[in-house]
Amino acid sequence: xxxxxxxxxxxxVPAHVTLxxxxxxxxxxxxxxxxxxxxxxxxxxxxxxxSPGVLELCAAQAEKIYVGKQASRHALPQxxxxxxxxxxxxxGRSVLRLKGGDGYIFGRGGEEAQALxxxxxxxxxxxxLTAAQGAAANHGIPLTHRDHARVLIFATGHLKQxxxxxxxxxxxxxxxxxxxxxxxxxxxxxxxxxxVAHGLPASTPAALxxxxxxxxxxxxxxxxxxLPSMAQAHHLKSPTLIVIGxxxxxxxxxxxxxxxxxxYPIPSLRMK
Amino acid sequence: xxxxxxxxxxxxVPAHVTLxxxxxxxxxxxxxxxxxxxxxxxxxxxxxxxSPGVLELCAAQAEKIYVGKQASRHALPQxxxxxxxxxxxxxGRSVLRLKGGDGYIFGRGGEEAQALxxxxxxxxxxxxLTAAQGAAANHGIPLTHRDHARVLIFATGHLKQxxxxxxxxxxxxxxxxxxxxxxxxxxxxxxxxxxVAHGLPASTPAALxxxxxxxxxxxxxxxxxxLPSMAQAHHLKSPTLIVIGxxxxxxxxxxxxxxxxxxYPIPSLRMK
Numbered sequence: 001x002x003x004x005x006x007x008x009x010x011x012x013v014p015a016h017v018t019l020x021x022x023x024x025x026x027x028x029x030x031x032x033x034x035x036x037x038x039x040x041x042x043x044x045x046x047x048x049x050x051s052p053g054v055l056e057l058c059a060a061q062a063e064k065i066y067v068g069k070q071a072s073r074h075a076l077p078q079x080x081x082x083x084x085x086x087x088x089x090x091x092g093r094s095v096l097r098l099k100g101g102d103g104y105i106f107g108r109g110g111e112e113a114q115a116l117x118x119x120x121x122x123x124x125x126x127x128x129l130t131a132a133q134g135a136a137a138n139h140g141i142p143l144t145h146r147d148h149a150r151v152l153i154f155a156t157g158h159l160k161q162x163x164x165x166x167x168x169x170x171x172x173x174x175x176x177x178x179x180x181x182x183x184x185x186x187x188x189x190x191x192x193x194x195x196v197a198h199g200l201p202a203s204t205p206a207a208l209x210x211x212x213x214x215x216x217x218x219x220x221x222x223x224x225x226x227l228p229s230m231a232q233a234h235h236l237k238s239p240t241l242i243v244i245g246x247x248x249x250x251x252x253x254x255x256x257x258x259x260x261x262x263x264y265p266i267p268s269l270r271m272k
Numbered sequence: 273x274x275x276x277x278x279x280x281x282x283x284x285v286p287a288h289v290t291l292x293x294x295x296x297x298x299x300x301x302x303x304x305x306x307x308x309x310x311x312x313x314x315x316x317x318x319x320x321x322x323s324p325g326v327l328e329l330c331a332a333q334a335e336k337i338y339v340g341k342q343a344s345r346h347a348l349p350q351x352x353x354x355x356x357x358x359x360x361x362x363x364g365r366s367v368l369r370l371k372g373g374d375g376y377i378f379g380r381g382g383e384e385a386q387a388l389x390x391x392x393x394x395x396x397x398x399x400x401l402t403a404a405q406g407a408a409a410n411h412g413i414p415l416t417h418r419d420h421a422r423v424l425i426f427a428t429g430h431l432k433q434x435x436x437x438x439x440x441x442x443x444x445x446x447x448x449x450x451x452x453x454x455x456x457x458x459x460x461x462x463x464x465x466x467x468v469a470h471g472l473p474a475s476t477p478a479a480l481x482x483x484x485x486x487x488x489x490x491x492x493x494x495x496x497x498x499l500p501s502m503a504q505a506h507h508l509k510s511p512t513l514i515v516i517g518x519x520x521x522x523x524x525x526x527x528x529x530x531x532x533x534x535x536y537p538i539p540s541l542r543m544k
Contacts, residue, residue, distance in 0.1 A: 021405075028305040029399065031295075035304060102405055102415075105424060110414030110522060117525045124528045125409040127301065127401055133293075133374055137397040142382030143374075144426075150438065152377060152426040154416070166422065171443050247382070254385045256396045 014121045015042075015094040017085055019109050021102040021128020022046075026213035027053040029134055033126050041096040043088055045081070049100025049239060051214060062096075078108055082115035089121045100239075101130045106156055106182050130154070131241050132180045135212035138261055139219040140254030141247055148246035149178040157184025157191055157242070165190050173198035178245035185231060185240045192227045195244070200224060205248035208234075209241045215262045219255075221248055286393045287366040289357055291381050293374040293400020294318075298485035299325040301406055305398050313368040315360055317353070321372025321511060323486060334368075350380055354387035361393040372511075373402045378428055378454050402426070403513050404452045407484035410533055411491040412526030413519055420518035421450040429456025429463055429514070437462050445470035450517035457503060457512045464499045467516070472496060477520035480506075481513045487534045491527075493520055 018037050023029040030038075038044075038054075041062040046055060048068030058064060067076045067084065076084070088095045103109025103125060116123045132154065136143050143152050153172060160166045165187045172179050173195050184191050185208075196202045202225030210218045222230045224244055231240070290309050295301040302310075310316075310326075313334040318327060320340030330336060339348045339356065348356070360367045375381025375397060388395045404426065408415050415424050425444060432438045437459050444451050445467050456463050457480075468474045474497030482490045494502045496516055503512070 021409075023303075026305075028308075029303050031301050031303060031401070032307060033298075033300040036300075104405070104408045104414040104416070106416050108418070110417040110420075110519070110526070113412070113414065113526045114522070122528075122532075124532055125412075127405040127409040129303065129399055129401060130405075133376070133399040133402075136376045137399040140385070140397075142376040142385065144376070144378050145382040146380070148382075150428065151440065151443065153443075154424040156422065168423065168446055168448075171423065171425075171446055171449075174440055174443055176440075177443075250382060250386070253389045254382070256394075260394075260396055 013092065014089045014119070015092050017089050017095045017097060017116055017121055017123040018126060019097045019099065019103045019112060019123060020126045021104075021107070022050045022054045022098050022100050023128040024101060024131040024134030024213040025051040025054070025211065025217075026134065027051065027057060029129050029213060030054060030057070031126060031128065034128060037096055037126060038098075042094045044096045044098055045085065046098040047100065050098050054098070078111060082112055085112060086115055086119045086121060089116070090119065099128075102128045105130045105154060131182065131209075131212045131239065132243070135209040135217075135219070135241050135243070138213055138217065138256070139207070139209060140251045140256060141207060141243060142250060142254070143178050143180070143247065145247050145250065148250070149176055151177045153177055153179045155179065155181050157181045157187040159187060165194070167191075167194070169194045169198040173200040175200075176246075178243065178247050181242040181244070183238070184242045185236060185238050188231050188242070189228045191242065192224055195224060200244070204244060205246060207243045207248045207251065208236055209243065210236045211239060212241055219251070221251055285364065286361045286391070287364050289361050289367045289369060289388055289393055289395040290398060291369045291371065291375045291384060291395060292398045293376075293379070294322045294326045294370050294372050295400040296373060296403040296406030296485040297323040297326070297483065297489075298406065299323065299329060301401050301485060302326060302329070303398060303400065306400060309368055309398060310370075314366045316368045316370055317357065318370040319372065322370050326370070350383060354384055357384060358387055358391040358393060361388070362391065371400075374400045377402045377426060403454065403481075403484045403511065404515070407481040407491070407513050407515065410485055410489065410528070411479070411481060412523045412528060413479060413515060414522060414526070415450050415452070415519065417519050417522065420522070421448055423449045425449055425451045427451065427453050429453045429459040431459060437466070439463075439466070441466045441470040445472040447472075448518075450515065450519050453514040453516070455510070456514045457508060457510050460503050460514070461500045463514065464496055467496060472516070476516060477518060479515045479520045479523065480508055481515065482508045483511060484513055491523070493523055
């Protein structure tokens with residue numbers, strides 16, 4: 001009689017995959033759940049939006065695989081990342097997939113989760129703070145406010161194949177909203193011009209936040225119309241977040257002193 | 273000559289206030305920074321969206337003051353909370369203001385920060401996961417997805433004084449978006465009807481998530497048109513999040529087993 005419980009007949013049992021949101025950058029902004037998962041990780045797949053401080057929290061014996069991508073230069077296409085996740089898990093390796101921000105907000109975590117589900121691999125998701133939340137806290141820009149913004153919109157400024165930006169400008173041009181655009185630095189002139197063309201005043205307060213929550217983060221404020229020249233004048237680089245709306249003007253009053261946030265040494269976060 | 277450094281002449285130096293996002297409920301979804309702040313807290317002001325498990329992480333000697341509000345019954349009006357924060361800090365007590373979710377996303381953190389800034393009291397903000405992020409991770413609903421939603425919108429369903437709902441229905445009724453509505457359980461019939469009237473198909477997938485990330489959390493899925501009857505049939509209570517968009521249908525494929533998330537005992541999170 002066939003012994004179906006024999007490991008030789010069954011092959012390795014697929015291991016668990018954990019999709020972990022690495023948050024905006026500051027390792028102290030990881031969730032406790034994420035820190036614990038990192039401390040116990042066997043194999044870690046990470047990309048270039050994951051900060052070095054976060055990576056240091058991985059178990060010493062963990063194998064770290066870089067699968068990062070940048071706007072123009074993909075280290076590994078998304079399909080290959082999905083395939084690698086599945087292959088590692090099928091080989092019995094438990095995998096921690098570490099993504100900057102929150103994997104379910106512009107992190108393509110949905111696609112990776114689908115690939116795992118289709119292959120029958122068990123997975124769980126640990127959410128992470130998205131960059132806008134870190135930027136808001138560190139620079140005194142509440143994302144909503146009764147007097148200024150009752151709606152909060154997250155969008156991306158990515159180019160389509162035909163070099164146009166695929167955004168619903170009508171939705172983004174209403175008053176009493178805060179609009180946050182990820183990955184929009186390269187398309188800033190189009191974003192600024194289109195929003196103004198669709199009725200949002202060029203004088204609307206706007207901010208550019210580079211490397212939100214990193215020790216060398218920068219926040220430049222001005223107006224919607226000035227966004228392209230602001231980016232140029234300050235030589236901003238990716239990742240830079242765009243925040244548009246009346247809430248930006250609250251920064252003058254609310255911005256904390258960054259020394260207080262970054263000034264004291266960050267104690268060890270390792271948890272076992 | 274007048275000695276301006278004398279404490280008798282200056283009175284107490286105003287203490288620091290930390291506005292801390294308590295996240296969606298699961299204490300393990302707090303940030304490391306928030307856990308450390310709680311462990312060192314002197315006076316904690318909290319409201320009813322802060323879960324008991326999070327409160328337990330406060331320093332044993334911390335004084336906890338409940339200032340919570342519910343939709344219909346305010347424990348303390350917002351102005352009085354702001355005043356209390358200022359008074360405590362001016363009396364030299366360092367205060368940790370603990371708010372469910374993220375204080376800068378529908379948490380009225382902006383108003384409290386303004387009150388502190390106006391009174392010259394130093395403060396910092398620690399962001400927290402907003403309920404939608406916890407709900408998305410625990411129930412397999414990616415908030416964005418290349419094929420289904422390139423824009424993510426957060427709004428509230430609060431009633432205005434005249435009993436109408438103050439939302440820009442045009443913005444919320446577009447295709448290829450995910451719309452998350454906080455505090456909308458009481459106005460669900462209006463929300464459902466208005467979105468359909470403004471062109472969003474009644475068949476659009478939709479979910480109601482009660483007490484996201486709590487051990488007894490529930491997620492009910494159906495369609496936009498069915499939302500009011502779903503809430504009624506399942507006797508959902510506040511806090512319940514509304515998620516509308518094609519991404520909700522991914523839950524069938526992606527929802528993790530909640531036993532895996534809540535099934536194992538949560539180890540102590542206390543940090544000193």
